[in-house]
Amino acid sequence: MSGWRKKERLWGLLFIGPNLLGVTLFFILPALFSFGLLFTDYRFANPDMNFVGLGNLKRLFHDELFYLALKNTALFLASVPVSIGLAFLVALALNKSVYLRSLLRAMFFMPYITSGIAIAFVWMLLFQPSKGPINQLLRAVGIENPPGWFSTTDTSMLAIDIIWIWFMLGYFMIIYLAALQELNSELLEAAKIDGARGWVTVRRIIWPLVSPTTFLLLVTGLIMSIKTFGIIQAITQGGPGNSTTIVSLYVYRTAFSYYEMGYASAISWVLFAIILFITLIQWFGQKKWVHY
């Protein structure tokens, strides 16, 4: 190795080293540690830890609550494509044909950037079943028995989905707006001259052209959402009757309410497997599904 090469290597280490130390301490080591815990029956505050092999995975296989959590996760993730679809329409409208563009953009984007857990409590009151503004409005327009939202098992996830659609919409919209800006305007002009109007242009030309963006948003949106549980923990703690317990929340509860840390590790790796699966679809599916 020449002296220059050696020196470069040293500089590389100096620049990346501090960050790499952090990544090792807070990502790589804990990930390896967690993978080890997966094969144990470790419980917090219980010193004797046993190797149980694949015991945790076997237990997972028969855990009804886990299956329910998987189903709930699917119902929760259903909000992502809906939000993406709406975001596309909003971006389309804001792209050209409006005045006050930046003000309108800010209004749609605001929930995403400003809203942590605080807004969850606002929605909790908005969805209040007997006197909340949403149900008062529904009654005023003639719906006599409006949904019970967070108070009943069959509508609680719907309410969460509505909040999540509202929350993510601005993020998806911003990225669609950027994609629309980059569209080839000559192609759109040519389509216009050929007589393509309004909705036909959107369906036949714009939607296929932004399909790489749609695909990317679907993947990132699903991954971002699957890692979340804060908003659900704050509003329903997974209830009523576990109807809003999604896998990520189930991990948290198993680890920090029941202190079954070995088992929690096993569930958390299922979450990783789902993310890996989505990522692999992204890698291999991109060419197949995306139409230019």
Next chain:
Amino acid sequence: MQIRSISWRKSAATAIMFALGLLMILPFLWMISTSVKRPDEVFEYPIRWLPDQLLWKHHLKVWSGPKGFALYYANSLKIAIIATVGSTFLAAFAAYGFSRIAFKGRDTLFVLYLSMMMIPPQVLFVPKFIMFEWAGIYNTHWALILPGLVSIFGVFLLRQFFVGIPKEITESAFIDGAGHLRIFGQLMLPLAKPAIATFMIIDFSWHWNDYENALVFLTESDLYTVPLGLQNFILEYNIDYNGMMAAATAGILPMLLVFMAGQRFIIEGISSSSVKG
């Protein structure tokens, strides 16, 4: 000066989109309105957006007392500022290393970095909890600050920006005898100001809104950050809806200010980090 003609269609579209935009921010307006109302006005229908009399006592209640929002603000600001400044430095250094220093194994290392982004925080909670117990930083602010110093997303974002800066600029400086530290400090950092601003805003808002890590790693109420303080307030006064909304307003206010001041950076950052992934 010629007056531009106002298009009818465009005006109608603007009106419709404004109405929908208003719908998006309605929860915020309802929150603020409720925080200055009387308790019996909370669920009044039709909604009275501007009460006859503005009451500030709910806000006072939220901010005063030994476990008030002043304490939670101080805790949150301390964590968010230290973590954001630190992670920006570490990420900028690493991003320079990944984009401007050629050494063996660099790209493999970067792929390892990216693959770490796939690991959900839920995988890391339990081992971090155990490790922090051992290290004696569980239930201290360090449990949030230290991991907060490392942002893989930041390395990714800033590296992407550095790669976009023409190589000729740094190479000619190199030939003139400048070392990596000088090129980094005097050339790259000033050029990367917009990207750094973007990252700092996004990272700060992430730390400010971080509820899940605080939930796992903090138990003592004196250490609570704003999200935990909010939750605590709601557990304690669960029928004081006006107070709840005053507390929620307190939680959102800083992000609202950051959003108004830095909107341009946030939007540019999010657009550029995602398109053409």
